[in-house]
Amino acid sequence: xxxxxxxxxxxxxxxxxxxxxxxxxxxxxxxxxxxxxxxxxxxxxxxxxxxxxxxxxxxxxxxxxxxxxxxxxxxxxxxxxxxxxxxxxxxxxxxxxxxxxxxxxxxxxxxxxxxxxxxxxxxxxxxxxxxxxxxxxxxxxxxxxxxxxxxxxxxxxxxxxxxxxxxxxxxxxxxxxxxxxxxxxxxxxxxxxxxxxxxxxxxxxxxxxxxxxxxxxxxxxxxxxxxxxxxxxxxxxxxxxxxxxxxxxxxxxxxxxxxxxxxxxxxxxxxxxxxxxxxxxxxxxxxxxxxxxxxxxxxxxxxxxxxxxxxxxxxxxxxxxxxxxxxxxxxxxxxxxxxxxxxxxxxxxxxxxxxxxxxxxxxxxxxxxxxxxxxxxxxxxxxxxx
Amino acid sequence: xxxxxxxxxxxxxxxxxxxxxxxxxxxxxxxxxxxxxxxxxxxxxxxxxxxxxxxxxxxxxxxxxxxxxxxxxxxxxxxxxxxxxxxxxxxxxxxxxxxxxxxxxxxxxxxxxxxxxxxxxxxxxxxxxxxxxxxxxxxxxxxxxxxxxxxxxxxxxxxxxxxxxxxxxxxxxxxxxxxxxxxxxxxxxxxxxxxxxxxxxxxxxxxxxxxxxxxxxxxxxxxxxxxxxxxxxxxxxxxxxxxxxxxxxxxxxxxxxxxxxxxxxxxxxxxxxxxxxxxxxxxxxxxxxxxxxxxxx
Numbered sequence: 001x002x003x004x005x006x007x008x009x010x011x012x013x014x015x016x017x018x019x020x021x022x023x024x025x026x027x028x029x030x031x032x033x034x035x036x037x038x039x040x041x042x043x044x045x046x047x048x049x050x051x052x053x054x055x056x057x058x059x060x061x062x063x064x065x066x067x068x069x070x071x072x073x074x075x076x077x078x079x080x081x082x083x084x085x086x087x088x089x090x091x092x093x094x095x096x097x098x099x100x101x102x103x104x105x106x107x108x109x110x111x112x113x114x115x116x117x118x119x120x121x122x123x124x125x126x127x128x129x130x131x132x133x134x135x136x137x138x139x140x141x142x143x144x145x146x147x148x149x150x151x152x153x154x155x156x157x158x159x160x161x162x163x164x165x166x167x168x169x170x171x172x173x174x175x176x177x178x179x180x181x182x183x184x185x186x187x188x189x190x191x192x193x194x195x196x197x198x199x200x201x202x203x204x205x206x207x208x209x210x211x212x213x214x215x216x217x218x219x220x221x222x223x224x225x226x227x228x229x230x231x232x233x234x235x236x237x238x239x240x241x242x243x244x245x246x247x248x249x250x251x252x253x254x255x256x257x258x259x260x261x262x263x264x265x266x267x268x269x270x271x272x273x274x275x276x277x278x279x280x281x282x283x284x285x286x287x288x289x290x291x292x293x294x295x296x297x298x299x300x301x302x303x304x305x306x307x308x309x310x311x312x313x314x315x316x317x318x319x320x321x322x323x324x325x326x327x328x329x330x331x332x333x334x335x336x337x338x339x340x341x342x343x344x345x346x347x348x349x350x351x352x353x354x355x356x357x358x359x360x361x362x363x364x365x366x367x368x369x370x371x372x373x374x375x376x377x378x379x380x381x382x383x384x385x386x
Numbered sequence: 387x388x389x390x391x392x393x394x395x396x397x398x399x400x401x402x403x404x405x406x407x408x409x410x411x412x413x414x415x416x417x418x419x420x421x422x423x424x425x426x427x428x429x430x431x432x433x434x435x436x437x438x439x440x441x442x443x444x445x446x447x448x449x450x451x452x453x454x455x456x457x458x459x460x461x462x463x464x465x466x467x468x469x470x471x472x473x474x475x476x477x478x479x480x481x482x483x484x485x486x487x488x489x490x491x492x493x494x495x496x497x498x499x500x501x502x503x504x505x506x507x508x509x510x511x512x513x514x515x516x517x518x519x520x521x522x523x524x525x526x527x528x529x530x531x532x533x534x535x536x537x538x539x540x541x542x543x544x545x546x547x548x549x550x551x552x553x554x555x556x557x558x559x560x561x562x563x564x565x566x567x568x569x570x571x572x573x574x575x576x577x578x579x580x581x582x583x584x585x586x587x588x589x590x591x592x593x594x595x596x597x598x599x600x601x602x603x604x605x606x607x608x609x610x611x612x613x614x615x616x617x618x619x620x621x622x623x624x625x626x627x628x629x630x631x632x633x634x635x636x637x638x639x640x641x642x643x644x645x646x647x648x649x650x651x652x653x654x655x656x657x658x659x660x661x662x663x664x665x666x667x668x669x670x671x672x673x674x675x676x677x678x679x680x681x682x683x
Contacts, residue, residue: 043489047496095476149664152612154424154476156663158605159656170649293487296480337492344485351477352467
């Protein structure tokens with residue numbers, strides 16, 4: 001029985017690997033982003049907006065100055081981490097779409113720092129540690145269910161997202177509530193917050209946590225034996241097992257690392273995002289909602305590579321930050337939600353491995369470009385010799 | 387718990403069963419032919435939203451038709467990407483879900499209020515008076531359809547062709563079956579059923595559309611499919627079980643004594659889904675070529 005089950009999932013995965021680690025990754029990602037933005041533009045046009053003006057407002061709002069760039073980087077911070085959750089698990093051969101729930105648990109756990117008094121660096125460390133443990137714990141249950149009962153992680157992680165949402169709502173209403181202001185939880189104390197990096201923006205030092213974690217994941221996956229085993233198990237579980245790799249161990253490891261990443265993402269929001277430093281907004285919980293799902297889009301565009309993810313997160317963070325500007329842009333206020341439409345369209349475009357083949361002209365251009373590059377690189381050493 | 391309570395619980399269960407049953411049966415058809423669509427959640431949400439626009443323009447029947455059309459269109463898109471363009475089914479599904487989340491939230495703002503939109507009473511599908519209280523006629527559709535699909539898959543030539551496309555596309559191709567086309571038909575039809583389920587939720591059941599109206603139902607339907615092992619009749623049973631626990635959660639919330647906090651009650655359907663799926667795995671067998679794009683050698 002597990003045999004048929006395993007083959008089904010490995011089959012689904014083989015496709016994902018082929019698509020998401022393709023031949024000319026950066027080029028395909030950029031093409032997908034362009035297709036996504038085009039579809040967004042068409043929809044804006046249909047709803048009666050001016051897409052050109054909207055995109056100008058958006059990109060000015062995203063990268064137009066120091067404040068805008070800081071704001072984009074601040075939005076990118078949790079996205080880097082939730083994208084890592086998805087991509088570590090995909091590298092090891094699993095679809096962990098539970099970053100959303102793990103992020104909720106991490107954010108809630110980090111709030112607990114408010115109840116202890118510790119001096120400056122330890123408050124931050126304690127908060128991150130609590131969040132990491134909570135995220136990992138929340139991600140271990142689906143891993144355990146998969147291992148013992150063969151429950152597909154696609155279903156179990158989604159169910160855990162909803163359970164986390166309701167659990168966090170209960171905790172924020174009844175246990176962690178700010179006695180002074182009922183609409184939010186108690187705030188992280190000043191000593192335990194991550195300080196703001198660029199004055200008068202919401203970019204704090206948490207971005208270093210995210211980037212550092214991405215680099216750690218890069219190191220683990222590509223420069224350690226364990227990481228090699230994780231990737232081997234993801235590429236071909238059967239071959240990996242014959243090669244003496246313990247697939248269960250790699251699965252648990254990737255779920256734990258993924259859960260830690262998502263938990264940290266929650267902590268970067270509560271501990272490093274001015275002005276509230278708390279979970280607020282009742283059932284909507286606007287700062288936390290959808291960060292986990294957006295992370296999947298970031299992971300795919302970043303080609304499931306930690307470095308690619310950082311670049312993609314800055315792009316998507318920019319879309320989110322710029323979207324906020326766009327929605328108040330004078331005569332042409334396009335709602336922020338168009339950003340997620342664009343994200344979905346980008347992911348759809350990413351799903352097509354031969355996107356280039358569908359647009360023959362683009363393919364021809366691409367071939368000419370790669371040919372040109374190849375010729376240039378071939379000529380370079382000759383000139384060096386001469 | 388009086389007889390009236392039991393009856394109302396049963397009535398809500400049947401209403402909650404409909405979208406799950408329709409979506410699950412649609413997905414069974416698609417999976418039999420070899421395509422695994424995790425974009426059901428997105429189809430439900432998109433069609434629920436578009437159905438409201440249709441219903442406001444031309445009445446409930448138009449609403450349901452628009453929902454079916456939207457579902458069929460998304461199913462068609464999904465299958466074109468994953469048959470002719472050899473795409474990746476998981477990624478396509480995630481893309482559909484993200485797209486739907488954004489599109490519906492965006493559309494709701496354009497319709498007036500961010501977050502939700504009420505369906506006017508005239509645009510809602512009327513409920514039929516029965517001895518058990520007023521029931522939506524769609525319940526009947528959701529109960530009859532699995533039997534029809536069961537018969538179709540087991541007894542007709544076309545059903546066998548679907549199965550062949552999912553089990554052994556190479557052999558079916560040699561026998562002269564156009565694999566890509568049959569997968570396209572199957573997923574489009576499956577998407578249409580999911581679209582009907584979505585349209586039912588907004589136009590015939592709840593009477594409103596919110597940006598998280600589907601609330602994981604697409605994935606619960608997937609759990610139904612796993613539970614059923616691609617048997618539409620078992621999927622109907624699964625849908626009823628999940629519908630019952632959703633109804634139970636709603637019912638406990640209305641109790642004046644509030645025995646359990648509402649947030650914990652709301653978790654119930656998801657926990658039950660996990661439990662049922664953990665128990666069901668083991669006897670389930672999926673088609674051999676589920677999830678693989680077919681390429682001629």
